[in-house]
Each structure stands twice: as structure tokens, then as C-alpha cells.
């Protein structure tokens with residue numbers, strides 16, 4: 319009899335696959351079966367699985383030095399990486415703090431915002447997801463399950479309304495949500511006590527909903543008027559995912575702080591906080607840090623990733639494949655009107671059905687019958703998100719859409 323697994327059972331899993339290796343848009347299980355991975359491992363595999371340049375950069379760096387804690391000494395990839403990030407992030411983001419995970423980078427942004435403004439409170443939006451540590455849990459309202467049994471959660475976090483994407487009059491919906499934010503300042507926390515507002519340019523876990531431009535402009539205006547810092551969470555939408563290097567580039571706003579993780583190092587655990595220089599200069603030296611901050615292998619992976627995604631034509635492929643994907647998915651709406659919405663930017667695409675059971679059946683059919691990995695998102699689990707590696711080819715998009723079409727036919 320097989321002995322019981324010694325692994326914690328706390329993780330939920332999208333598939334039961336045991337992966338032996340990965341290459342490009344595919345993962346290969348221990349039985350040698352190849353699966354088309356349209357999750358990119360929940361988005362980090364921007365350059366695909368085990369991109370040769372990323373692998374070489376990590377291996378070369380591993381031979382030179384695995385660990386060089388920033389608090390003890392620096393190493394020779396830190397400054398080049400900060401320079402490269404300054405080239406690709408929005409104007410005004412000039413200083414960089416490195417850490418290991420998305421949760422840590424969001425927590426770091428909140429710490430610097432609180433310390434430098436000397437204000438206690440943070441405003442987030444309904445349906446956002448920012449992580450699973452206690453503070454980031456308090457900032458996340460995409461699913462009650464992520465919070466269940468873990469309270470009490472830290473205070474100082476206020477949740478403002480986010481425009482409902484399904485309301486036909488989007489202009490009034492945006493105004494309604496902005497009035498809700500103004501009301502929050504009147505009824506829950508004065509704006510003068512708010513250190514930062516944290517915004518996702520595409521709200522990810524609620525179901526890949528692009529944040530309306532007028533809403534982002536209204537939030538930025540309120541930040542300016544009240545001396546509140548604007549923290550942009552680009553953890554899932556950054557590094558080319560939406561066809562722009564960062565999703566916020568589609569908007570005429572300048573973030574004060576930018577949180578980056580997931581796609582930054584092609585799956586190597588790494589995260590970066592970009593800051594306006596004057597904010598960084600007021601962050602008290604020695605008041606934050608960690609043993610793994612700026613790990614040299616992670617920096618090597620990030621530099622190689624940035625080299626790949628800044629190659630001429632790379633983002634054009636994201637835009638072209640994104641258009642190919644959304645056009646094909648929109649055509650399928652004629653096949654089955656349970657497929658209610660198709661939305662997205664670049665390769666951050668969502669298909670929303672009228673119920674969670676149908677999405678579960680479709681994801682399962684694609685996996686079992688076609689070896690295509692898709693995953694769900696959204697508060698009501700009615701959404702399937704499409705986030706292949708950004709190197710995906712036209713024929714791989716066709717393969718995934720054809721699996722999905724077959725799944726719609728078989729599950730209807």
C-alpha cells in the first residue's frame with residue numbers, strides 16, 4: 319500500500335498532473351504526455367517554460383554565486399537590472415526594491431506608503447486580489463474562501479466599489495463607483511488619513527476585467543487632490559501580458575509605486591517594487607529588507623526575461639495572438655449563448671459563462687480530451703482565463719480554441 323503523501327493538502331490544484339519538464343508553451347508529465355499550457359503556470363511563464371536564454375542565465379549565475387544577500391553585500395546584476403527596469407517602466411518610476419514574492423512586494427509598497435506619508439490607511443477595490451499574507455488578505459476581496467477562518471485581519475484597509483463590467487451604461491457605472499470612493503472618504507476614513515490607493519489596471523482574479531479608463535483617471539485625480547499615493551499592482555498584468563509592457567501604459571496616469579512579480583523572471587520567484595525617486599529617498603534606510611532580496615539567480619532570470627520580451631516584434635506577437643484569440647472566441651458566442659462575455663487585452667483574455675458548473679466541465683474536457691490546460695477565475699468561477707506564454711504561436715492558439723470549441727459542444 320502506498321504510504322500517504324507527506325505534502326500538506328492545503329493547496330488547491332487546477333490539474334492532477336505531475337510535471338517532469340516544460341518547454342515553450344508545453345509541460346510534459348511523468349508519463350511523457352505533452353500538455354498545451356494556457357495558464358503559463360498562473361501567468362509567470364511569460365517567455366514560455368524553460369526558455370533557453372533564461373535557463374542559461376540562471377545556470378551561469380548559479381555557477382558564479384547562488385546567494386548574495388543585499389543586506390550583507392551587493393552583486394553585479396543589481397544595478398543593471400534596476401537600469402533595465404527603469405527603461406521599461408513608466409516615466410517617473412526610477413528606484414527599485416527587490417524581493418521574492420508578490421505578497422511581499424505589495425506589503426513593501428504599503429509599508430513605504432505608510433511610512434513616507436505618515437498616514438495609516440489604504441484603499442483597495444471590491445473584487446481585487448493582492449495576495450495571501452494577512453495584510454494582503456485584508457486587501458483582497460475576490461473570494462471569501464481566501465479569508466475564511468483566518469481572521470481577524472489587519473485594520474486600516476478600506477474597500478471601495480469597482481465598476482460593474484456588466485452594466486450597459488458604463489459611464490454612469492464609473493461615476494457611481496467614483497461617488498462610492500468619495501463617500502468612503504466622508505463616511506469611513508478621511509482622505510487625509512489615506513496613505514495609498516492600490517489599483518489593478520486589469521482586475522485579475524475577479525475575472526480579467528480591464529479597469530475602465532475613466533475610472534483610473536478619476537482615481538488618479540483623487541490621489542492628486544488628496545495627497546494620496548497611487549500604487550499600481552501589475553503583478554499579473556505586467557511584462558507584456560496585455561500587449562503593452564505594463565497595462566497602465568494605456569492610461570494617462572503616473573503611478574507613484576508599481577508592484578511587479580509573476581512574469582518578471584519567467585517563473586523564478588522574484589518581485590520588484592518600482593518607486594518615484596523622491597518617495598524612495600524618504601524610505602528610512604534599514605527599515606525594510608529580507609535575506610533573499612535581490613537574489614542573483616533571480617536577477618539573472620529577470621534580466622534574461624526582459625531581454626527576450628524587449629526584442630523587436632515580441633509585443634507585436636502578443637497583440638496579434640490576442641486579437642486572433644478574442645476574435646475566435648467571440649465567434650464561438652454564436653455557437654452557444656451560455657458564453658456570455660469575451661473580454662481582455664493582449665493575452666489576458668476571459669470567457670465568461672452563465673454558470674460555474676459549465677466552466678468546470680469545459681476546463682475538464684479540454685484537459686482530459688485534448689491535453690490543453692485552462693483555468694478558471696472570477697468570484698463566481700464562471701470565467702475561464704486565457705493566459706498562455708507570450709511566445710504562443712498562431713497554430714497553438716488554433717489548437718486551444720479548437721479544444722475549447724469541442725468542449726462547448728460536448729458540455730452544452
Ligand SMILES: Cc1ncc(COP(=O)(O)O)c(C=O)c1O
Pocket residue numbers: 419420421447448449450518522523551552553554555579580
Ligand atoms: C494582481 C495580483 N496581485 C497579487 C497577486 C499575488 O500573487 P501570488 O499568488 O504570486 O502571491 C496576484 C495573484 O494572482 C495577482 O493577480
